[in-house]
Amino acid sequence: MGQAMGAARRYLPVLDWGRRYDGKALQSDLVAAVIVTIMLIPQSLAYALLAGLPPEAGLYASILPIILYAMFGTSRALAVGPVAVVSLLTASAVGQVAAQGTADYVAAALTLALLSGGFLLAMGFLRLGFLANFLSHPVIAGFITASGILIAVSQIRHILGIEAEGHTLPELLLSLAAHLGGVNLATLVVGVAATGFLFWVRSGLKPALRRLGMPAGAAEIAARAGPVAAVAVTTLAVWALELSEAGVAVVGEVPQGLPPLTLPPLAPELIRQLAVPAILISIIGFVESVSVAQTLAAKKRQRIDPDQELIGLGAANLGAAFTGGYPVTGGFARSVVNFDAGAETPAAGAFTAIGLAIASLTLTPLVFFLPKATLAATIIVAVLSLVDFSILGRTWRYSRADFAAVAATILLTLGLGVEIGVASGVALSVLLHLYKTSRPHVAEVGLVPGTQHFRNIRRHRVETRPEVVTLRVDESLYFVNAGFLQDLVQARVAEDRAIRHVVLMMSAVNEIDFSALESLEAINRRLADQRITLHLSEVKGPVMDRLQTTHFLEQLTGRVFLAQYDAWTALAARAET
């Protein structure tokens, strides 16, 4: 019984914070929910546009998913819903199986959310949250920057009122150039005005409000409301001036009502095509979400559990799949607003969901004349803040290997698309790591006179003996560097026929895998062929335990010395007798 409660509380964090919920928390959560709801209405419509979906899909993807995350997630402030990068990945994946504007496209987005949710849940139950660590920070940074550029460029067509498509930067630019003759002037005016206004709100409004004496938090929240103002003003302008007659594309009819119950199609061929993108979306969404959640949790000395986060996000995506949405994750901007506005518990998310449900029940007729150019402007301004090329300079100064991974990720994402870009970045960062550890530092050491210490013979004046070579290995031994050690020992003894003993000093070796064990056996055998004895010294306890399960220690021609100094005195004594 107690155990069942423990398991229930682990998988349902709501049981934990729900019991302690009080009036004060309720008040904080309600205030935060109102602010976030106002911000989310235009953002949800805009990201649906970016994903190539009808605008209501963005609203629907913000309602049930938020509630499910509030029940299963561990972050107190994370706000779940459509985000820019995941919307782009959705457009790229679904665009390969169906044409935008068709019912198949909308249905495939549901399947993508279902697969993504299932994958996240499976990872969560298998406690595989650590897998997110296999994405290196520079690769993520490069990917986010390149995606921001792709997203911004993909929205230019809405600002210009033309058609253009493509999933890579060259495709998008060529397509824009080809259609440039068809620019719609009215759209251009609305789009440029909205973009300019939003840039000013972001960079100029907040300082202006601060100068007028508004507190920092309130000024920040007011600035976040900029998109709502842009939406209101441009919608009114289009309606009053009948700009849609002049060719300004508008959102049009959005169904009025609560999210529908939807069943994602599950044709095997569709699943096969969407499986890899779903995994990619899951992992990227999870990494982004967890890093936001951890940053916010740390500010209040709270903890989040990455494995339970997988379950929270998985449930949210299943919710999106069955209520007309598309893949969702924890968003940076919305979560920060939620946190700054004072959200105390996940109930703030639930209240936001209620706010959005009311909006989709009542407000949708008001967005009929909302120009797509305004939505595009909010996307462009939001994603350009993600673009940060400083990662190139910072990694260049710090490590060329990390720089290579960033540069490749950015170039390949822009040039070949988001999926190839991020996959290549991950593969390259793994290969570079293997390369770095494939040639470990190995120092030939000698005795520092008057001590029992052994130091590198190239850096210190030390004692050596012509018939003894002592090599200190500064890395765990495993298959990638096992052959290197073998070559290195062979090279050292081939050039010097006085050598009778080789001592491998293992103080820095935390692990010896099976390949390295076989290399040690080969080193031992080959040295024996040359009448040279192999010894080990300072082998760590766990490494020694494992070696004792093998025949290596019996075959070893020399001894295993506890301390390197013991090896030195024993071999010196042997030479003198």
Added chain:
Amino acid sequence: MGQAMGAARRYLPVLDWGRRYDGKALQSDLVAAVIVTIMLIPQSLAYALLAGLPPEAGLYASILPIILYAMFGTSRALAVGPVAVVSLLTASAVGQVAAQGTADYVAAALTLALLSGGFLLAMGFLRLGFLANFLSHPVIAGFITASGILIAVSQIRHILGIEAEGHTLPELLLSLAAHLGGVNLATLVVGVAATGFLFWVRSGLKPALRRLGMPAGAAEIAARAGPVAAVAVTTLAVWALELSEAGVAVVGEVPQGLPPLTLPPLAPELIRQLAVPAILISIIGFVESVSVAQTLAAKKRQRIDPDQELIGLGAANLGAAFTGGYPVTGGFARSVVNFDAGAETPAAGAFTAIGLAIASLTLTPLVFFLPKATLAATIIVAVLSLVDFSILGRTWRYSRADFAAVAATILLTLGLGVEIGVASGVALSVLLHLYKTSRPHVAEVGLVPGTQHFRNIRRHRVETRPEVVTLRVDESLYFVNAGFLQDLVQARVAEDRAIRHVVLMMSAVNEIDFSALESLEAINRRLADQRITLHLSEVKGPVMDRLQTTHFLEQLTGRVFLAQYDAWTALAARAET
């Protein structure tokens, strides 16, 4: 001038040993060449059969390639030519682009050799020999064992005189079962007799000859001549008893003459299809060849240069491509025979080539009645010695991760074919390595009373202070474990509100990559949000040099202490004032 000679000698080792060649070396090399030639004639024909090629392709692949390797290779004893695993890989790759028995099939094998040679040469000039280390020993062992089984099973059809095909064990077994009704009795008698004889030669003849007083080396060589006897006897039997009338398949007409000059076709589509198999064949052939060459070189305190080996093997494969052969590499059995027979220099290889050239000029009419069943028997007996399931037991006892890699490689090679098998094995061994380093050992340490040493608080009685946590990190920090450290620090401070200082003891950290740097920045920032100061101690010189190129040390809320004991005394003093 001197530099040019140096470069010439580096890329043409023949200039080095050729100058010192004398009568004694000539005599040893000639004896070895005669023995190896006799062994190679049936072997070359058999491996051509395994590769699905006409028998003469095996002879041709042994002539110019041997001479080119003698000029460019660095091993004194390596014998280059067709080998079992590469022949199987060739059959698998070429079988996907052309049907066996067609001219296209023979031509595609030339292209495969050309691509493989080009790839090996490119790797050699770029000095990428170390890449072979990315294959772990257990993966190679599992792959060789599974390949041996596939090869043996693929030859059963020749013993039974039926048709059967497939690239995986289930395919082969089902195909054999389906054709079992068509077994040819005469073929079965010849095949079973030859197989039984060859097994006896291998296991019974050598001990028998030893008992009769023959030296070990000579008995070994006599046993190696078993296939020649089997070939002679069964060929005579087929001719005398007219068994080919009774349905025994024979080698038939083999063109008489020197290897022809051939031009590998270079259609872009063909190159695209064969590129990946060519890379796989190159790497597997290179790994096998280098390990044989290193084993033999070590016995005489000689060295081989892996990068120059790439050039030697690359040249040999180009030679095969232009003279009617197929991909080649250094073979284990033939090299050991060459070495045991006393070969002193690569000239022994050149003499072997001359012997095989004479054979292909004069002896080919004699093999007209050679039964394919006999060749299949020599293959089966040869490859079953490669099959060694003990690797499963040895890795199981030593390390479950290595066991998983072997088991997956064997199962996938047998079940899905050689290419998927080896690729999965490599991917899995890399993933398992990343997994192992993703959760590094981190010990919370305290002061051993009366000393300046710090030890794990769980294993030793040590002094600690409630406001100070000292964590010793026992692994280099890089993207795979950067997040783990972040979580671990957060978990430790979240549970204990007395903590004011966190000290990371970096004595075992050999590297901090950019992701880990960002994690340290995040740890510093998040601890600061909780009013906890972060300090470092015992940072290694090269790691510190790199940290100094960043702003991290300025942002660090605490200090960097040279020794952990300095950190201890400074923080103790701070608490007491």
